[in-house]
Amino acid sequence: NAGVTQTPKFRVLKTGQSMTLLCAQDMNHEYMYWYRQDPGMGLRLIHYSVGEGTTAKGEVPDGYNVSRLKKQNFLLGLESAAPSQTSVYFCASSQQDYLEQYFGPGTRLTVT
Amino acid sequence: AQSVTQLDSQVPVFEEAPVELRCNYSSSVSVYLFWYVQYPNQGLQLLLKYLSGSTLVESINGFEAEFNKSQTSFHLRKPSVHISDTAEYFCAVKSSGTYKYIFGTGTRLKVLA
Numbered sequence: 571n572a573g574v575t576q577t578p579k580f581r582v583l584k585t586g587q588s589m590t591l592l593c594a595q596d597m598n599h600e601y602m603y604w605y606r607q608d609p610g611m612g613l614r615l616i617h618y619s620v621g622e623g624t625t626a627k628g629e630v631p632d633g634y635n636v637s638r639l640k641k642q643n644f645l646l647g648l649e650s651a652a653p654s655q656t657s658v659y660f661c662a663s664s665q666q667d668y669l670e671q672y673f674g675p676g677t678r679l680t681v682t
Numbered sequence: 683a684q685s686v687t688q689l690d691s692q693v694p695v696f697e698e699a700p701v702e703l704r705c706n707y708s709s710s711v712s713v714y715l716f717w718y719v720q721y722p723n724q725g726l727q728l729l730l731k732y733l734s735g736s737t738l739v740e741s742i743n744g745f746e747a748e749f750n751k752s753q754t755s756f757h758l759r760k761p762s763v764h765i766s767d768t769a770e771y772f773c774a775v776k777s778s779g780t781y782k783y784i785f786g787t788g789t790r791l792k793v794l795a
Contacts, residue, residue: 574725601781610691612772612787613726620781628782660725667781668714668733673725 574674583651591646593661602644606657684709688786703758705773715756716774
């Protein structure tokens with residue numbers, strides 16, 4: 571049981587480049603989330619999904635897109651990366667919306 | 683709107699001393715409350731949670747937290763800390779009727795020998 575996995579672990583992008591972060595969970599959870607973590611700001615919700623084929627905006631969605639084509643996967647896309655998107659990105663999943671979230675190990679992204 | 687405040691960004695404490703990490707929340711509806719711990723270069727792990735029932739909840743490694751509805755608080759305590767407790771601790775709140783969790787800005791606990 572791998573839990574929540576994220577790919578890649580590290581990435582360096584130039585301004586304007588695009589990339590996709592992949593999150594996968596093997597716990598059959600309905601709910602999945604993408605957060606970014608910046609020093610002194612805690613975790614901020616980017617987008618979330620309440621089930622396969624659904625997505626919704628979180629607190630800081632601008633510059634990001636997501637897709638949930640399969641229940642176990644939640645993809646986060648950056649179409650045109652900006653230095654302000656330098657951060658650590660965490661994916662999480664939960665069985666019910668009021669239960670605890672299980673987090674992946676994170677992706678450290680640097681945009682130069 | 684819901685919010686979470688962790689007033690202490692850093693808490694240094696000597697080994698075997700007690701510690702309290704403070705968390706206050708704001709919500710107009712009923713809430714579910716969580717404490718997560720993050721070790722360096724890792725994701726967050728659940729430490730303990732309050733969903734309903736007893737207002738005092740405990741973790742397997744000696745931490746406890748008490749839900750105080752009148753003071754809208756969920757402070758985390760441990761009577762005797764170990765070096766291995768050095769980590770960042772996040773309080774989170776989820777209000778009923780919303781899918782979103784709100785995380786505090788974190789408290790960095792540093793246990794000194």
